[in-house]
Amino acid sequence: MWELIIMLYRSPSDEQQFEAFEIGHIMFMVLDHDRENPLHHAPIGKSPQHILDIGTGKGTWAIDMADMYSSATVRGVDIFPPPVTWMPPNCLFEVDDILREWTWREPFDFIHMRLMLGSFTPEGWDQLYKQCYDALTPGGWIEQIELDVRVYSDDGSLKEDSTLATWGDNFIGCSDRAGRSLLTQETMRGAMEKAGFVDVQEKLYKIPLGPWPKDKVLKEVGQLQYAHWIAALEGWAMWLLTKFGAPSPWSTEEVQVYLSKVRAELRNSRTHAYEPCRRVWARKPTAEEEMADLAIKTEPGV
Numbered sequence: 167m168w169e170l171i172i173m174l175y176r177s178p179s180d181e182q183q184f185e186a187f188e189i190g191h192i193m194f195m196v197l198d199h200d201r202e203n204p205l206h207h208a209p210i211g212k213s214p215q216h217i218l219d220i221g222t223g224k225g226t227w228a229i230d231m232a233d234m235y236s237s238a239t240v241r242g243v244d245i246f247p248p249p250v251t252w253m254p255p256n257c258l259f260e261v262d263d264i265l266r267e268w269t270w271r272e273p274f275d276f277i278h279m280r281l282m283l284g285s286f287t288p289e290g291w292d293q294l295y296k297q298c299y300d301a302l303t304p305g306g307w308i309e310q311i312e313l314d315v316r317v318y319s320d321d322g323s324l325k326e327d328s329t330l331a332t333w334g335d336n337f338i339g340c341s342d343r344a345g346r347s348l349l350t351q352e353t354m355r356g357a358m359e360k361a362g363f364v365d366v367q368e369k370l371y372k373i374p375l376g377p378w379p380k381d382k383v384l385k386e387v388g389q390l391q392y393a394h395w396i397a398a399l400e401g402w403a404m405w406l407l408t409k410f411g412a413p414s415p416w417s418t419e420e421v422q423v424y425l426s427k428v429r430a431e432l433r434n435s436r437t438h439a440y441e442p443c444r445r446v447w448a449r450k451p452t453a454e455e456e457m458a459d460l461a462i463k464t465e466p467g468v
């Protein structure tokens with residue numbers, strides 16, 4: 167189990183994977199450039215006190231949040247230490263498996279996750295949302311943003327027989343066989359509701375793959391997402407395909423050939439490919455709402 171947790175995110179070069187996380191962070195900032203604060207959508211107010219970033223990766227989101235909210239202590243937790251040499255004094259990094267018992271004493275106002283797809287089994291996700299629910303202050307917020315690994319085009323420019331067209335289903339198959347579905351963007355809303363979160367809201371995006379859009383901002387997003395893919399490709403693919411590839415695990419050489427095809431297709435500017443992406447944010451009920459809910463549940467005949 168531990169090997170699985172570690173290896174799903176180990177790339178041939180950790181430095182390269184951290185570089186991919188950084189490019190992904192910038193891409194998400196540009197994607198929501200029209201917002202005064204592109205770091206989150208949940209209405210957490212001007213002076214939150216305690217913020218948690220689960221699976222913080224390189225830690226850039228946590229550092230930016232600590233800079234933005236000097237009132238808050240921002241904790242970033244990951245099974246790997248982030249490669250940071252400097253952080254604001256109100257930002258703390260901890261190395262731990264988030265599914266282990268939480269020992270933080272202060273309740274959080276806000277818990278954030280980004281690109282955690284494929285990290286947990288369905289039971290693991292249920293446990294995690296429950297841990298988040300329990301650790302949030304009443305009225306506190308959770309927010310998660312996840313990519314759909316499948317690639318689409320709206321104008322037929324993505325050829326059905328291309329490697330990119332089948333890329334997503336290939337990896338969804340691998341992750342299902344590994345017991346950690348990559349369809350997190352489809353399941354997270356329901357899992358949050360199941361944990362008791364209310365006021366659930368979501369935003370859908372189409373993230374271009376490459377600088378093909380005419381719109382200036384989307385062109386930049388596409389350029390960044392292309393760079394994100396190039397930096398992350400081998401880390402995403404090698405372990406899953408050599409362990410869980412179909413019809414049988416692939417050899418390293420087969421994966422390398424496959425990835426060269428993907429790189430070539432990504433460079434084709436005639437393909438107007440994109441990946442769907444979903445952001446969901448939701449609130450823990452206030453103390454009054456919890457009391458009212460309890461009263462309904464304990465009413466005779468209910």
Ligand SMILES: C[S@@+](CC[C@H](N)C(=O)[O-])C[C@H]1O[C@@H](n2cnc3c(N)ncnc32)[C@H](O)[C@@H]1O
Binds near residue numbers: 222245281
């Ligand atoms: C794809 S990266 C995303 C990093 C960061 N959230 C971002 O958006 O740049 C997923 C991160 O989740 C971490 N992770 C996976 N399973 C974890 C666990 N059980 N506990 C803590 N962190 C975990 C990985 O180590 C990795 O850094």
